[in-house]
Amino acid sequence: MIFLFPVSEELKRRLQQVNRSLKEFYSLSTFDKQKIRQRLAEIGHLRKIPKWSSGQIREWLKEKTLVGVDGSVNSISGDQVRTLSIFQALAKGLKKQEEKWAADVYTPLLEERGHREKGQAARDARERGKILSELELKVAQEAVQAWSPKVVMMDGSLAHFFIDHPDEWAQLVRLAEQQKVILIGIAEEIQSYRLVDEFFPEYPYWSDRELFYGVLEEGEIFEWEDWGVAGSGLWKMVMRTSRNPQPIGLDGLVSQQDERFQLAGFIYALTPERGRGIPYWLDIVDRQVRVTNPLVQTMVEQYIDPEIRYRLLQLKREERTL
DSSP states (O other), X not given: XXXXXXXXXXXXXXXXXXXXXXXXXXOSTTOOHHHHHHHHHHHSEEEEOOOOOHHHHHHHHTTOOEEEEEEEEEEOSOOSSSOOEEEEEEEEESSTTXXXXXXXXXXXGGSOGGGXXXXXXXXXXXXXXXXXXHHHXXXXXXXXXXXXXXXXXXXXXXXXXXXXOHHHHHHHHHHHHHHTOEEEEEESSOOOOHHHHHHOTTOTTOXXXXXXXXXXXXXXXXXXXXXXXXXXXXXXXXXXXXSSSSOEEEEEEGGGGGGHHHHHHHHHHHSOTTSSSSOHHHHHHHHHHOOOHHHHHHHHHHHSOHHHIIIIIOOGGGGOOO
């Protein structure tokens, strides 16, 4: 392999060593797809979902719109205190002018020094996550009120809205149920461990994500009754929606669970066959709302005074020229 930049021989050796260790630690020699499928069928339900045609999509939506909700956060480069984070959230419908935006800014520099404690970096990260989810809830509620769409697809599991902002989440749920708007969460990554921990002790270092990799067929779902967050009022399933061997997670309101198979077929139809498994509309919203590095830099340079920027935010290493 030819490297286009200097790399030490020691680094190459260390990477090769880590590669060997990972292969041993997460051994694939014990991976048995058929055995896993058989056990999944014993504890839950495997079901093949047909992909909808464009005519079925139109018939299901009728005159109503589809809304995708996503958010993005990015920060200027700095240490854990001397940083500034910019947030955006967007609810976007299929029809022209169907957009609801929300934004916010956060910096630890405005907190009293005495409140900065050990482990504050982790707390700041959680705070950023809560700010973003609150903005996403805000635009989702505005979209439901303004357009009464057929379905609202939200990026990520709905469970984190229930956990981070239970009151605002309850308001959105009540509004959706009143207006018969279906809510669906679409998680790109499966982050649970419960199935592996309880039913697959032969894979002690795996998560449910690794367990499902390459196991489901295209258009296939898996449901398990004991999945999900207690008291959240959510159903949950895993589905493979493209050729990508990694499935996605879906969850929705228990009060709307009779619609879940229709939702699965709808989402399957909206997902590119050769894509990463996410419906194209959510990808469109993601690209539009994304807070990129150039956007952060431009906004900070335009709206933050130079003296404040250089005194509080910009680190010396950013002035390197080589």
